[in-house]
Amino acid sequence: MTSRSVAYIIVGQGLAGSAVALQLLRQGKRILVIDQPSRNTSSRIAAGLFNPITGRKMVKTWMADSLFPYLFNFYREAESLTARKFFHPMPLYRPFHSIEEQNEWMGKSATPAYAPYIEKITTGSTYPNVNDPYGGLLLQQCGYVDTTTYTAAVGELIAREGILLQEDLDENALTIGQGVVRYRDVEAGGIIFCNGVHTTPWFNWLPVKPLKGEAIRIRASFDEHVILNRGVYMVPTGEPGAWRVGATYDFQNSGPGVTESARKELHDKINELVHFPVDVTGQEWGVRPTTPDRRPLLGKHPENDSVFVFNGMGTKGVSLAPYFSEVLIQALQNMKPLNKEVDIERYKLLYWTSPK
Ligand SMILES: Cc1cc2nc3c(=O)[nH]c(=O)nc-3n(C[C@H](O)[C@H](O)[C@H](O)COP(=O)(O)OP(=O)(O)OC[C@H]3O[C@@H](n4cnc5c(N)ncnc54)[C@H](O)[C@@H]3O)c2cc1C
Missing domain, CATH: 3.50.50.60 (FAD/NAD(P)-binding domain)
Known part of the structure; x- marks a missing residue:
């Protein structure tokens, strides 16, 4: 040979x-x-979400100012090299859970560290049938990659x-x-x-520490061009009415397969975030390579x-x-x-x- x-x-x-x-x-x-x-x-x-402000405390992620401008160029160039469409920038909406949180973000949104990532702050219900009585944070430089x-x-x-x-x-x-x-x-x-x-x-x-995660697929009549995120994310799939909801973090078990408990956890969380009916159509699992x-x-x-x-x-x-x-x-x-x-x-x- x-x-x-x-x-x-x-x-x-x-x-x-x-x-x-x-x-x-x-x-x-x-x-x-x-x-x-x-x-x-x-x-x-993976749902393919990218979001510069994350976590329960909503802080700017590590190196966001370098990573996010870079990824926009990278995936756009990848689309033109492969002649395929998979990069979907779109705003991410996170409802506030209190007036205090709303006030805190009003202040933060004017700071140079956060201003580039904030499209808008709303102070009252913004999307139909979303649980957002105090309005929320609409973030930019977000979206998803159809992985x-x-x-x-x-x-x-x-x-x-x-x-x-x-x-x-x-x-x-x-x-x-x-x-x-x-x-x-x-x-x-x-x-x-x-x-x-x-x-x-x-x-x-x-x-490399394996961290199992599960996500569900749902059908719902919600037609907005936005990713919802509070407790869970709800990310479009490109197919009208079809969304991905995730993800769980299972620190105990990294064995194969989907579980009833993860399905219930995600279903309960999405029902806290939205008021429209949600029909679960699928479930997936994977193991993330995390580090200490x-x-x-x-x-x-x-x-x-x-x-x-x-x-x-x-x-x-x-x-x-x-x-x-x-x-x-x-x-x-x-x-x-x-x-x-x-x-x-x-x-x-x-x-x-x-x-x-
Ligand atoms: C439920 C869930 C949701 C997630 N959602 C998001 C999200 O929204 N946004 C985000 O940024 N991240 C998300 N992640 C995390 C993301 O999936 C991981 O960061 C990423 O996929 C890790 O990529 P990787 O290429 O390192 O590993 P992998 O995806 O595991 O890829 C490794 C590849 O190497 C191959 N391979 C390994 N060993 C061999 C071998 N010996 N021979 C041949 N092939 C081999 C495997 O088959 C595989 O194809 C999510 C993860 C999970 C589980």
């Missing part, structure tokens, strides 16, 4: 691997991507411009030396593991200069993967140092103390 040559091998084509693949294809690099799509991957079931269409479109682009193998990585067919990596008949300069919660012997010492410090995992293997990792996207793969995939590629190609907050160097002690 004659050997074929690529710049990099990428293992995994979820949100992480897709972003890395796009960065390299954009530069005209040849790549081989190995991905087993039949596994239940969090990327394919199923996005990952499929990137897969097609990879197959057209490089090599896509839809199979499990066969570790026995992989040889890694210094400066050269071989997989079957393909030779590469490096390998980048973007394998989410699935383990690889190369990085099984990294603290909630920061992504980027960098080079402690003992091999050709082996890299891009993981730990946690609950925010849609907004983290675009920006940090460029950071990783810049580090790889230009020897640019990585930000200490994301560099796997911070966990190197775990490597040196793990059994080999």
Whole structure:
């Protein structure tokens, strides 16, 4: 068999691997991507929401001022490279639960830190049949990525411009030396593991914590161009009347399958947020690759200069993967140092103390 040559091998084509693949294809690099799509991957079931102000306390997310402008350019360019539509910017509406909260946001909305993300503050009921007697916060720079269409479109682009193998990585067919990596008949300069919660012997010492989540699909007669978010999110799907509602955070159990308790939790929460009838039509589950410090995992293997990792996207793969995939590629190609907050160097002690 004659050997074929690529710049990099990428293992995994979820949100992480897709972003890395796009960065390299954009530069005209040849790549081989190995991905087993039949596994239940969090990327394919994610609602794809991106939102710069999150959490129960509603604070600006880490690095929002860099991540959000970047992701708008990234997904727009990805749409034009793949000739597919999957990026859907739209406002996100979060009802206030009290007059105090309304007042607090009136003040915050004028500050330079928050003003760029706030489209409007309303002080009375704004959307029909939504539980919003005190009005709410209408956020901009939000929206959703249809992750199923996005990952499929990137897969097609990879197959057209490089090599896509839809199979499990066969570790026995992989040889890694210094400066050269071989997989079957393909030779590469490096390998980048973007394998989410699935383990690889190369990085099984990294603290990727699986966090199971479930989401439901509903039908409802609510025709507004908006994402609703309070306790749960309600995100459109592109099909009129069909919405996704999520997500749960199961810290105890990361076993496979959907559960009745998650369905009930999401159903109860959506009924607190809206007054219109909701018909549950489906349910999905996935496992997020989270980290103890909630920061992504980027960098080079402690003992091999050709082996890299891009993981730990946690609950925010849609907004983290675009920006940090460029950071990783810049580090790889230009020897640019990585930000200490994301560099796997911070966990190197775990490597040196793990059994080999
Ligand atoms: C219910 C739920 C809702 C979510 N909603 C959102 C949301 O609205 N917005 C948001 O930003 N994030 C959301 N997330 C989080 C988001 O899904 C993750 O951040 C993201 O999908 C992680 O992407 P990844 O590529 O790192 O991992 P994965 O999606 O797990 O992808 C890894 C890929 O690698 C492949 N792979 C691994 N090992 C191998 C191997 N040995 N051989 C071949 N292939 C391999 C897998 O098959 C898979 O395709 C949600 C997650 C869940 C569970």
